[in-house]
Amino acid sequence: TQLLEQSPQFLSIQEGENLTVYCNSSSVFSSLQWYRQEPGEGPVLLVTVVTGGEVKKLKRLTFQFGDARKDSSLHITAAQPGDTGLYLCAGGGGTSYGKLTFGQGTILTVHP
Amino acid sequence: EAGVAQSPRYKIIEKRQSVAFWCNPISGHATLYWYQQILGQGPKLLIQFQNNGVVDDSQLPKDRFSAERLKGVDSTLKIQPAKLEDSAVYLCASSWAQENTEAFFGQGTRLTVV
Numbered sequence: 720t721q722l723l724e725q726s727p728q729f730l731s732i733q734e735g736e737n738l739t740v741y742c743n744s745s746s747v748f749s750s751l752q753w754y755r756q757e758p759g760e761g762p763v764l765l766v767t768v769v770t771g772g773e774v775k776k777l778k779r780l781t782f783q784f785g786d787a788r789k790d791s792s793l794h795i796t797a798a799q800p801g802d803t804g805l806y807l808c809a810g811g812g813g814t815s816y817g818k819l820t821f822g823q824g825t826i827l828t829v830h831p
Numbered sequence: 832e833a834g835v836a837q838s839p840r841y842k843i844i845e846k847r848q849s850v851a852f853w854c855n856p857i858s859g860h861a862t863l864y865w866y867q868q869i870l871g872q873g874p875k876l877l878i879q880f881q882n883n884g885v886v887d888d889s890q891l892p893k894d895r896f897s898a899e900r901l902k903g904v905d906s907t908l909k910i911q912p913a914k915l916e917d918s919a920v921y922l923c924a925s926s927w928a929q930e931n932t933e934a935f936f937g938q939g940t941r942l943t944v945v
Contacts, residue, residue: 725873750932761835761922761936762874807873811932818887819864819924819932821873 722746723810723822731828732798740793740825742808749812751784751791752819756805798829833857837923837937845945849911852940856904856925862886864934865898865908866922874922880906913944 724743732738742751750769754762766775768784768791775782779802781794791808808822836855844850856863861882866874877896878888883903891898895914900906910917920941924934 752933754936759938759941761924761939762934764933764935767933805871809932809934812930818876818879819926819934820876821866824871824873826871 723808723820725806725808725822725825727825728823729826729828731830733830734799735797736829738795738798738827740806740808740827741790742792742822743790744810745789746810747788748810749788750810751788752809752811753782753791753793754807754809756807756824762805762807795827798827800829800831803827803829835923835925835935835937837921837940839940840938841941841943843943843945844913846915847912849909850913850942851907851909852921852923852942854906854908854923854937856906856923857935859927860925860935861903861928862926863900863906864922864924864926865906866924868920868922868939870920877908877921910942913942915944918942918944 726741752767753765756762766782771786771788773784779796783792806825809819811819838853863880865877867877868874877891878898879886880900883900898908920939922936922939924936926934
């Protein structure tokens with residue numbers, strides 16, 4: 720069974736601060752996705768990374784896939800209250816073909 | 832493009848009652864997932880369909896949960912009888928194909944068992 724460990728589990732910061740969320744596994748994934756979920760809604764896909772070492776940027780968000788495709792990070796620059804939500808990483812493929820496994824999530828709160 | 836549709840949005844039932852959730856995936860998506868999400872946690876996969884066949888149901892409590900996707904499009908998830916610990920959000924998601932795990936989620940059904 721492939722497991723994804725996210726850290727930290729909770730993050731409470733002030734507007735303008737930077738933060739990094741980590742997603743780690745002992746398993747290799749074919750792809751890794753990051754989702755953001757707001758209360759009362761389903762997760763929304765932010766990005767997919769598929770190549771070891773890949774870096775993708777989405778405005779103030781920077782996503783990186785580890786060289787060995789076992790870990791990933793999400794870095795937010797100058798966080799804003801609108802970034803508040805549950806951030807989820809999910810690994811696809813690897814030894815579990817076609818299966819999408821989620822981490823436990825990071826609850827981010829950005830205070831004005 | 833219409834998204835994943837789920838109904839109902841909310842459901843409150845008493846323990847030992849039965850309940851059913853419905854999901855209509857994005858048109859053309861072959862893979863359909865049902866996830867259970869406890870408040871503040873990541874989604875846990877219950878069952879995954881590829882067209883109308885089951886790919887993975889290893890974490891589905893089969894003594895009380897059942898799911899079907901008879902025509903390879905819509906799907907229903909049923910709980911009978913419900914327990915207090917089944918209180919959660921049930922999320923349906925779909926993706927183009929089994930090898931493409933970029934999933935699109937519905938809004939979910941929030942189930943409260945009292």
